[in-house]
Amino acid sequence: MSVRDYPLEIWKRLIHMKQTRKVYVPVTEFERQTSYCPLYLAWRILDEARDYFRTPIPEAFADELAHRAEAVFAHHRFWQRKFQSQLGRDAILTAMRHWLAGVLAKERPALFRDLPENFKIGHPLPERAPHPGPLPRAERGNHRPRFVHGCELLPA
Numbered sequence: 001m002s003v004r005d006y007p008l009e010i011w012k013r014l015i016h017m018k019q020t021r022k023v024y025v026p027v028t029e030f031e032r033q034t035s036y037c038p039l040y041l042a043w044r045i046l047d048e049a050r051d052y053f054r055t056p057i058p059e060a061f062a063d064e065l066a067h068r069a070e071a072v073f074a075h076h077r078f079w080q081r082k083f084q085s086q087l088g089r090d091a092i093l094t095a096m097r098h099w100l101a102g103v104l105a106k107e108r109p110a111l112f113r114d115l116p117e118n119f120k121i122g123h124p125l126p127e128r129a130p131h132p133g134p135l136p137r138a139e140r141g142n143h144r145p146r147f148v149h150g151c152e153l154l155p156a
Helices: 008-019 029-034 038-053 060-075 077-084 088-107 109-114
Strands: none
Touching (some): 038 060, 038 109
8 A cells, every 4th residue: 555545534633743742842961971961951040030129020031041051151151160060050040049139120110229138149039028117227328338339330
């Protein structure tokens, strides 16, 4: 029996099987060597920021963070070793938090100004944003931060 002798129903099933076949995204070199999906980790960082600010943040920021992680990993031997180490996942998350702070500084300056200083250097955000009530007496003085991340350069 040749291929042309198949009944029409079988042809329809074969065509349907080819159309419904799952298409998998190729595994990147970053994922192969670190066993982490950079886009998933970027989504996690974005969710952390969304929960903190209780406001939507564009998904495009996650794509930008994932591409940056792959580019840094591909071109810098130091980061390759750091991301592949035992604490590699934490190193990737720390770097992505820092990069997200930079993206927010460019795209959403108001959110950037509300970020805690330690998030800008990679620490996780607290569970919720602090209540915008009056400051306790101890924090009302003329305290100037020792290290500033360029907040004063952003438009008011």
